[in-house]
Amino acid sequence: MTPTRKRRLILISLVIFGVAVATAIFLTAFKDNMMFFKSPTEVSAQDYPQNRSFRLGGMVKEGSLKRIENSLKVQFDVTDYGADVAVEYEGILPDLFREGQGVVAIGYMASDQLFVAEEVLAKHDENYMPPEVADVLQTQEQP
Amino acid sequence: MLPGIGQFLLVLSLLLAAALTVLPMLGYARNSQTLMQTARPLAHVLFITVMASFVVLVVLFVQQDFSVLYVAENSSLELPLRYRITAAWGAHEGSILMWVTVQALWISAVAKFSQSLSLSQISRVLSVLGLIALGFVAFVLFASNPFETIFPVPADGRDLNPLLQDFGMIMHPPLLYFGYVGLSVAFALSVAALIGGEINEQWIRWSRRWTNIAWAFLTMGIILGSWWAYYELGWGGWWFWDPVENASFLPWLAGTALIHVQAVSERKNAFRGWTVLLAIIAFSLCILGTFLVRSGSITSVHSFAADPFRGIFILVLLAIYSGGALTLYAFRANQLRSRDTINLNSRETLLLANSLIFITATFTVLLGTLFPMIFEAVGKKISVGAPYFGLMFFVLMIPMAVILPLGSQLRWHRDDMLAAVKQLLPYFIASTLLTVVVWLIFKPLNIRAIAGIYGGFWVLTATLGQWFKRPGRATAGFIGMSVAHVGVAVFLIAMSMTEHKDIEQDILMSPGITKQVGGYDFTFTGVDRVKQENYQAQQGHVEVRRDGRLITTLNPQKRFYPKQQMPMTEAAIYVGWSKDIYVSLGEAVNQEGAWAVRIYIKPMIRWMWFGGILMLTGAIIGLFSARIKRQEDKQRDHVMAQQLKLS
Numbered sequence: 001m002t003p004t005r006k007r008r009l010i011l012i013s014l015v016i017f018g019v020a021v022a023t024a025i026f027l028t029a030f031k032d033n034m035m036f037f038k039s040p041t042e043v044s045a046q047d048y049p050q051n052r053s054f055r056l057g058g059m060v061k062e063g064s065l066k067r068i069e070n071s072l073k074v075q076f077d078v079t080d081y082g083a084d085v086a087v088e089y090e091g092i093l094p095d096l097f098r099e100g101q102g103v104v105a106i107g108y109m110a111s112d113q114l115f116v117a118e119e120v121l122a123k124h125d126e127n128y129m130p131p132e133v134a135d136v137l138q139t140q141e142q143p
Numbered sequence: 144m145l146p147g148i149g150q151f152l153l154v155l156s157l158l159l160a161a162a163l164t165v166l167p168m169l170g171y172a173r174n175s176q177t178l179m180q181t182a183r184p185l186a187h188v189l190f191i192t193v194m195a196s197f198v199v200l201v202v203l204f205v206q207q208d209f210s211v212l213y214v215a216e217n218s219s220l221e222l223p224l225r226y227r228i229t230a231a232w233g234a235h236e237g238s239i240l241m242w243v244t245v246q247a248l249w250i251s252a253v254a255k256f257s258q259s260l261s262l263s264q265i266s267r268v269l270s271v272l273g274l275i276a277l278g279f280v281a282f283v284l285f286a287s288n289p290f291e292t293i294f295p296v297p298a299d300g301r302d303l304n305p306l307l308q309d310f311g312m313i314m315h316p317p318l319l320y321f322g323y324v325g326l327s328v329a330f331a332l333s334v335a336a337l338i339g340g341e342i343n344e345q346w347i348r349w350s351r352r353w354t355n356i357a358w359a360f361l362t363m364g365i366i367l368g369s370w371w372a373y374y375e376l377g378w379g380g381w382w383f384w385d386p387v388e389n390a391s392f393l394p395w396l397a398g399t400a401l402i403h404v405q406a407v408s409e410r411k412n413a414f415r416g417w418t419v420l421l422a423i424i425a426f427s428l429c430i431l432g433t434f435l436v437r438s439g440s441i442t443s444v445h446s447f448a449a450d451p452f453r454g455i456f457i458l459v460l461l462a463i464y465s466g467g468a469l470t471l472y473a474f475r476a477n478q479l480r481s482r483d484t485i486n487l488n489s490r491e492t493l494l495l496a497n498s499l500i501f502i503t504a505t506f507t508v509l510l511g512t513l514f515p516m517i518f519e520a521v522g523k524k525i526s527v528g529a530p531y532f533g534l535m536f537f538v539l540m541i542p543m544a545v546i547l548p549l550g551s552q553l554r555w556h557r558d559d560m561l562a563a564v565k566q567l568l569p570y571f572i573a574s575t576l577l578t579v580v581v582w583l584i585f586k587p588l589n590i591r592a593i594a595g596i597y598g599g600f601w602v603l604t605a606t607l608g609q610w611f612k613r614p615g616r617a618t619a620g621f622i623g624m625s626v627a628h629v630g631v632a633v634f635l636i637a638m639s640m641t642e643h644k645d646i647e648q649d650i651l652m653s654p655g656i657t658k659q660v661g662g663y664d665f666t667f668t669g670v671d672r673v674k675q676e677n678y679q680a681q682q683g684h685v686e687v688r689r690d691g692r693l694i695t696t697l698n699p700q701k702r703f704y705p706k707q708q709m710p711m712t713e714a715a716i717y718v719g720w721s722k723d724i725y726v727s728l729g730e731a732v733n734q735e736g737a738w739a740v741r742i743y744i745k746p747m748i749r750w751m752w753f754g755g756i757l758m759l760t761g762a763i764i765g766l767f768s769a770r771i772k773r774q775e776d777k778q779r780d781h782v783m784a785q786q787l788k789l790s
Contacts, residue, residue: 071651
């Protein structure tokens with residue numbers, strides 16, 4: 001082998017090795033952090049990932065918001081007018097969180113009945129609704 | 144009347160942009176001096192008409208002309224004058240008009256400061272820039288016209304989104320656009336070079352300056368965006384890996400790769416194809432970013448009205464520009480083949496490695512951003528969490544930090560790798576010691592924080608060491624590089640501290656109560672009401688003490704904008720040398736005046752942005768390189784002499 005070829009071979013093997021390592025890390029990181037989006041109807045049909053976080057989206061049900069006395073814990077129901085899911089959250093709710101408005105909660109199912117949210121996102125301004133929530137509502141409105 | 148004038152100016156701009164696209168290129172094809180000489184004047188006139196239409200829009204806002212739909216939707220009688228002016232680019236239509244205005248300014252600047260390019264080169268570059276302007280002016284006219292009128296005329300407007308009534312917001316979009324659009328110069332140069340099938344050092348040297356300026360603007364725009372999100376969104380984070388943030392970060396990453404490769408390709412006949420390709424990628428990502436932000440096709444915390452037609456329009460532009468450029472590249476790149484061989488033990492190799500790392504980072508961010516869209520197409524709804532980006536970035540930044548000092552240690556052309564590594568040994572020891580000291584002071588620190596701080600000290604000590612050991616006087620290029628690399632180090636250390644040593648707590652506080660967070664005592668003394676120009680607010684008072692000594696009283700606000708029926712959280716921040724103390728109000732919890740209060744302690748967060756500012760300062764210092772100026776002057780004289788001979 002000529003020195004040039006040998007050098008090229010080393011360079012190419014290094015690049016392939018680098019790409020392989022990067023791909024492996026990429027796939028692992030990706031698998032662990034991919035989050036599914038589910039509607040209340042899907043959740044009540046037990047169609048949700050077990051033991052990992054997912055995003056639950058819908059409307060905050062009118063009259064369902066309750067605060068646990070003297071704490072930052074709140075409970076509310078998320079609905080798509082087909083099914084409801086009870087959600088528990090501890091912390092500060094976003095400014096635009098309202099009953100009857102769209103919301104996306106990130107968390108997991110603590111039991112078959114209760115979704116524990118780690119993060120709650122409400123729509124960002126009056127005109128905006130998370131596209132996923134808009135979709136969920138559209139499918140429910142058309143009987 | 145006035146809206147009609149604005150509209151007319153836009154139509155005129157469209158025609159001028161079309162002329163700028165066609166005439167100089169035709170001149171190049173037919174080798175007609177006369178046609179090619181139209182390029183520069185057309186560029187200046189285009190800027191005047193576009194700028195005039197933008198001024199018309201600002202005047203409409205100042206005059207409160209609610210017969211214009213865009214003004215009615217984004218202004219109101221109560222909106223203070225300063226925000227009426229900035230509202231001109233606060234929403235979609237105006238912001239795209241601003242994009243076009245900034246681009247026209249850039250085109251005009253290119254026409255002015257291109258004395259070292261021959262007529263055939265500059266006419267091709269301006270023609271490509273004209274084509275880009277043509278697409279975006281058409282986008283303004285046909286898909287997002289800010290001069291559209293409504294009837295009947297409403298008595299009052301709907302007001303500007305309160306989040307945008309802020310200094311950060313005033314500066315953030317123009318700076319980002321300067322960066323985005325600035326990268327179009329390197330793109331235009333690449334396409335022009337591919338059309339002609341030739342490129343030389345001097346041409347790349349010319350485009351390098353534009354890339355540096357664009358990159359500096361982009362950096363500043365990103366820093367401001369991060370700072371604005373930190374204090375205005377009330378969440379206390381500085382980066383969320385949100386698709387819209389990624390949209391500005393992607394061109395930055397590709398631009399960073401481009402800057403480093405250009406350093407090689409302007410010196411010798413190497414990496415030619417790679418330089419051209421990176422320039423195409425960087426600007427394509429700018430257009431893709433615009434698409435992501437403007438189409439609403441990705442779930443994002445940023446609120447932008449979703450309009451499928453606009454999305455498709457930008458996608459078509461992207462297909463034309465990037466698709467066209469890449470096709471051209473596929474056919475012509477072999478004509479740009481580099482002739483010089485690169486020695487493995489040289490700075491060139493390390494700069495190539497740098498560009499590979501940055502382009503890998505670009506693609507991992509791109510994949511994470513676009514994957515939800517791909518999944519959506521097959522009917523599944525997913526999102527990619529911030530931890531993915533965080534991990535990938537961490538993994539890629541380790542090799543970046545490791546090889547950085549080696550790159551600046553090695554000489555151009557040919558060097559001794561082993562000797563260079565040996566020279567770096569003292570810095571390795573110094574950075575290890577410093578990291579251990581930091582660890583002893585701040586432990587526990589997790590592995591990522593330690594790696595980040597270690598990397599930061601490694602880059603810092605090596606860059607400073609090389610500075611003091613350099614032979615001879617420092618050139619602007621060397622100073623610029625060192626300043627930017629110190630910026631990288633400062634950013635790495637500060638970011639690691641901010642990310643891993645911060646304290647975030649949401650607590651319930653009744654008036655008079657004191658809570659301890661991170662060694663500070665926070666006393667909540669209650670909430671009162673204040674009224675401002677166009678909002679009312681409930682203002683909380685939190686006294687911050689350390690060991691009984693009062694440090695500051697923070698007054699976070701919960702604002703309410705009656706016009707838009709919109710509440711907003713205004714955080715109060717105490718800015719210290721080593722840390723920020725950040726307090727914001729949640730909501731009133733009970734009738735006795737208890738509130739949910741959010742308290743954050745963010746160590747070194749300002750230093751992180753300061754690191755970014757050092758990076759862009761370095762890019763600007765690099766512009767004053769005497770070597771580049773000397774060569775530019777020589778080239779300009781050469782071009783002038785040629786022209787004299789011709790006439």
